[in-house]
Amino acid sequence: MSNKWLKQLQTDFSMDIGYDSFAAENVIKCGSPSINYSFANKSHGLPKDASLLMYAPAKAGKSLIAKSFVKQIQMNNPDAITVEYNTEFRAMQASSNIFGIDYDRHQVYLTNKPSEIFDHCTQTLATLVQDGMPLSLIIIDSLTFIAGPKTLNADSVEDFTIGDQAAVITKGLQQIIPWIKRNRIPLIATAHMRANIDPSNPRAPKEKAAVNFITDRKSVV
Numbered sequence: 001m002s003n004k005w006l007k008q009l010q011t012d013f014s015m016d017i018g019y020d021s022f023a024a025e026n027v028i029k030c031g032s033p034s035i036n037y038s039f040a041n042k043s044h045g046l047p048k049d050a051s052l053l054m055y056a057p058a059k060a061g062k063s064l065i066a067k068s069f070v071k072q073i074q075m076n077n078p079d080a081i082t083v084e085y086n087t088e089f090r091a092m093q094a095s096s097n098i099f100g101i102d103y104d105r106h107q108v109y110l111t112n113k114p115s116e117i118f119d120h121c122t123q124t125l126a127t128l129v130q131d132g133m134p135l136s137l138i139i140i141d142s143l144t145f146i147a148g149p150k151t152l153n154a155d156s157v158e159d160f161t162i163g164d165q166a167a168v169i170t171k172g173l174q175q176i177i178p179w180i181k182r183n184r185i186p187l188i189a190t191a192h193m194r195a196n197i198d199p200s201n202p203r204a205p206k207e208k209a210a211v212n213f214i215t216d217r218k219s220v221v
Contacts, residue, residue, distance in 0.1 A: 118172035
């Protein structure tokens, strides 16, 4: 860098214009060539400084695709660590591990509490990454089942606040996205589908992702 003023302007949060997000060493892939090709970049993979939102009806294969990324990462890097937040509390059975994932290197957390997901990322995981842990992927499966804090603290199921869940997901993504992008840790999140109630537009799709708008914006590759 020849400009003396730019040298003085450099900080630890300056953009690295020399970093190629689409270089082969800077993307992750899954076991499906067709899915990898769908990213439509020169290396056919998910950039490490990007995030991916997968939404579809139940049993469509969202979790399987996410697990396929884990397996491919483990095959490519024997030291890689991956983390998954299982918000739906699905039971793990040996027979369901169809990809042969090494769970000594893939940590699964059973929680739908936002503090145990978003705060855990930027506090516990961030400290370990700073200490050198090779964290290579974070999975949130699914965003739909993350509970709002007011709902969690309510005395009755009838006590709820409209927008509670949307607000906490928005705040949570605003909290973790800068950290994961700066550290080039890819995020894969899933969401379910819900009915799209829009009588003013008869051509609108019948279903849409069961997440708020910021999730769509923040989770675009």
